[in-house]
Amino acid sequence: MRLTRYFLPVLKETPSEAQIVSHRYMLRAGMIKQATAGIYSWLPLGFKVLRKIEDIVHQEQIRAGHIPMLMPTIQSADLWRESGRYDDYGQEMLRIRDRHDRDMLFTPTAEELITDIFRGHVSSYRDLPLTMYQIQWKFRDEIRPRFGVMRGREFLMKDGYNFDLTKEDALHAYNRHLVSYLRTYERMGLQAIPMRADSGPIGGDDTHEFLVLADTGESEVFYDSAITDLKFGDRDIDYDDKAQCQAVLEEFTSRYARTDETHEEALFNQIPEDRRRIARGIEVGQIFYFGTKYSEPLNAKVQDADGNEVAVHMGSHGIGVSRLLGAIIEASHDDKGIIWPEGVTPFHVGIINLRQGDGGTDAACEGLEKALEAKGLEPLYDDRDERAGGKFATMDLIGLPWRITVGPRGLKNGVVEVTSRRTGESEEMTAEAAVDRIAQIYGV
Numbered sequence: 001m002r003l004t005r006y007f008l009p010v011l012k013e014t015p016s017e018a019q020i021v022s023h024r025y026m027l028r029a030g031m032i033k034q035a036t037a038g039i040y041s042w043l044p045l046g047f048k049v050l051r052k053i054e055d056i057v058h059q060e061q062i063r064a065g066h067i068p069m070l071m072p073t074i075q076s077a078d079l080w081r082e083s084g085r086y087d088d089y090g091q092e093m094l095r096i097r098d099r100h101d102r103d104m105l106f107t108p109t110a111e112e113l114i115t116d117i118f119r120g121h122v123s124s125y126r127d128l129p130l131t132m133y134q135i136q137w138k139f140r141d142e143i144r145p146r147f148g149v150m151r152g153r154e155f156l157m158k159d160g161y162n163f164d165l166t167k168e169d170a171l172h173a174y175n176r177h178l179v180s181y182l183r184t185y186e187r188m189g190l191q192a193i194p195m196r197a198d199s200g201p202i203g204g205d206d207t208h209e210f211l212v213l214a215d216t217g218e219s220e221v222f223y224d225s226a227i228t229d230l231k232f233g234d235r236d237i238d239y240d241d242k243a244q245c246q247a248v249l250e251e252f253t254s255r256y257a258r259t260d261e262t263h264e265e266a267l268f269n270q271i272p273e274d275r276r277r278i279a280r281g282i283e284v285g286q287i288f289y290f291g292t293k294y295s296e297p298l299n300a301k302v303q304d305a306d307g308n309e310v311a312v313h314m315g316s317h318g319i320g321v322s323r324l325l326g327a328i329i330e331a332s333h334d335d336k337g338i339i340w341p342e343g344v345t346p347f348h349v350g351i352i353n354l355r356q357g358d359g360g361t362d363a364a365c366e367g368l369e370k371a372l373e374a375k376g377l378e379p380l381y382d383d384r385d386e387r388a389g390g391k392f393a394t395m396d397l398i399g400l401p402w403r404i405t406v407g408p409r410g411l412k413n414g415v416v417e418v419t420s421r422r423t424g425e426s427e428e429m430t431a432e433a434a435v436d437r438i439a440q441i442y443g444v
């Protein structure tokens, strides 16, 4: 992509309304624009990262055996009256009336609708287990939308729902989600720690939130620092294997890690003092097991092997897809801008032409662009007629993890410069070697 043909409305000034670094950088890098309080347009650069995050979420859900689908954002109030949540949800629910005076709402979550789909089509235990999920926009009329995409009113969520015959099977679904989330967040360059939490309006007994540690996080958290040494890494998990999933869950949840809602001082104090941590975190996901809380009132039942009608055991499992952009930036930036982890970067590498209009540098940049594209990579070529300082500042702000700089002096010696955004280290090499290096980094 050529920068002169792209839409990247970078801001020079720091917007005064942005209180935290991720919000500031997302506005300054031309990733989002507020449409109205807590509601954002996703400009091309922001949209690209959003899609990358969605892709990872899809891949990891499918790997775990979960089935993608899509439900509408606007739903009838009737189902929510059946479950009893129409009144319980309170002011956070955006209520809408259609031309026939029927009560509608913009979905804040979708337990009711998925349960309705299930009860309409599934009647036998033979069709279980079943887990379906969607990545869809949600609306919650938050009292204080703030921090940009972190606490929006409209936001993108992955919400998944499991249906199982027994509590044991449903707990396996819970464990499977926990394991798949560990892998999902690590692929985005994040350490998200599962912490025992409170279930809030979704309900249920068992729930863990996934928290990314950050000073700007909205949640206060208490944990044993030994937890931060745990890495999921490249484990090959058989998601159907109950014992294997259970073992990973135990490994990652056996140490003390709780949000303020579930914190117990006495237990916390049993951790050796040098490992006790009180910090802040960003909640990027939450998993719930709530048994028959929705299947009973909504009559979602199946026949078991003995012919008895039994309510199915359920759970729901969310990932804050749009919030993740903010969380990743909070976890990975410096005073010049964002530093994207390779897994989610909007473009794989930036190309900077130090002398735009010079036949030699122009040709070298175009050659690099083509060679990288031929490898299936997406470079962003800054071909603006601007001074070098401005080009470097833009590239640093938008945070592409790698940069290739092309200037007449280097070309005279047959080299370009490859620079890591994270370390700032540069290395000179031929253009061909630069392409190979970038391809190797991304494993293509």
Ligand code: 5CA
Binding pocket: 108, 109, 110, 111, 140, 142, 149, 150, 151, 152, 153, 154, 155, 157, 158, 159, 160, 202, 283, 284, 285, 286, 316, 317, 318, 319, 320, 321, 322, 323
């Ligand atoms: N039905 C369940 C799971 S599918 C559910 O709604 N869970 S939730 O309420 O915990 O939301 C899931 C995730 O969405 C949260 O962990 C958080 O990362 C994200 N989220 C929740 N509210 C907002 C918001 N106002 N802005 C951005 N992300 C949000």
